[in-house]
Amino acid sequence: MIQQEKMKVVRQKQIADGIFELTLIGQLTLQMKQPGQFVHIRVSDSLEPLLRRPISICSIDSEHMEFKMLYRAGGRGTKILSQKQPGDEVDILGPLGNGFPVEETESGETALLVGGGIGVPPLYELSKQLNAKGVHTIHVLGFQSIHNVFYEKQFSELGETYIVTADGSYGSKGFVTDLLAQLNPTFDVFYSCGPLPMLKALEQTYPDKKGFLSFEERMGCGIGACYACVCQTTDIVAQDYLKICSDGPVFPRGVVAL
């Protein structure tokens, strides 16, 4: 169920160039089940900045009622968020959207998790849940450069992890698809979150595999009422739009026109 809560900051940590890890505590955590869902955050009580910011859930700790999110402090809103200190309150609406279906991969099968930049965080909770049910995970994570790399250790603890940087300053050089071409991994299902060209390349590289992709768009309400964050379906007849916030953000491969 969607709830609104003023959650308390437990920890705020810069973990890479411009990337922050924020840990919040509160009842709302108990509503979080599915990896790939997001929360809609109001960073201040003032009218400036006005709108909420959607940020995906990176890991859930129901036992301690805590959850973590990772975000890039790039814009005005996220810069304000990055200044929150332990004890401060943050207005959270969530959990929102439909996340990654963990049930689509059977115990004993292998899942390929492919992330790009700030699309990497939701894959972490996904990997935790897949591993918990006995799925073998392979992680391929792409970043701009060595300064932007995060969570390599956390992912490594869960499965084989490969890092790619666009400038080659860490791991292998190029895009995740370049590395995938070399690795040629064996797997049953793929899950991905990151820039559109990456999602598109993945769909093309694995035409016969079951896969799930997470999308992004500028949002208004975050709950499906304003029709701001739509994407086009591949269904030419229906000519329909899907709402990324409430129909997604995760869709099975082939549903969204890329």
Add this chain to the structure above:
Amino acid sequence: MNRLQVELPGLTLKNPIIPASGCFGFGQEFAKLYDLSKLGAIMIKATTLETRRGNPTPRVAETAAGMLNAIGLQNPGLAHVMEYELPWLEQYDVPIIANVAGTETADYVAVAEKISTAPNVKALELNISCPNVKSGGIQFGTDANTASGLTAAVKEVSKVPVYVKLSPNVTNIVEIAKAVEAGGADGITMINTLIGMRLHPKTGKPIIANGTGGLSGPAVKPIAIRMIYDVRQQVKIPIIGMGGITNAEDVIDFLSVGASAVAVGTANFVDPFVCPNIIDELPQKLDELACEKITDLIGRSHR
């Protein structure tokens, strides 16, 4: 006695708080958060004769204390709204104000004739002010003769009172208000969004795919207040006011300049519980102003 009750043509409102058209869909999303029967009324998303796909994305951009949108009237079309959305809303004890849009007079007339027969549609809101579609919408709302003619044509077929939603993108809004009153409008709703643009800092090009978008949110409130202040003095029919409302004080400002009820748009995105919260706050605000009932505040700026 219900201190918050307001009577308007076709509408008995438990309270003067109405979610604005386009900011509340057809109610389904918010129904998961609170009981829609709490609201004074609901203004549903603009409905057109045929399904509309709307504009390409990005469709929204944040601005200082506001936002731009160019949704482009995306909606499932009249038949779907009649068959699914309106019957679904019947489970709630809340009057519906149907926002009607079109490309030409005949479209408006066709939608109005049909949608006004739905049992829970108690009033129409003619959208002659959408800035985000190529034809129809705002062009009806920026010329007094056209606005008046369209109002008269719709009045002829509608089974319920007709409110006309005015555009602030005009030199003289009083002139348009008078024209729709002369055309037979039962009420006025104002304001729709103001045409604006935001640029991408790197490219210098507009962020919104449509180029321009409609500005809404707290940034536009002073304009809405001024326009209602002016229109109130020149027309007799009631006004439902909107533009930048986020709290009970804002509501009281709108009532003071002469609105009889208000609509809340963008604020629903910031706080999805904003409408019920304002409704809960209003009695205390009345006490603070030593005011028995909310209708006592209507038009007090002019007294």
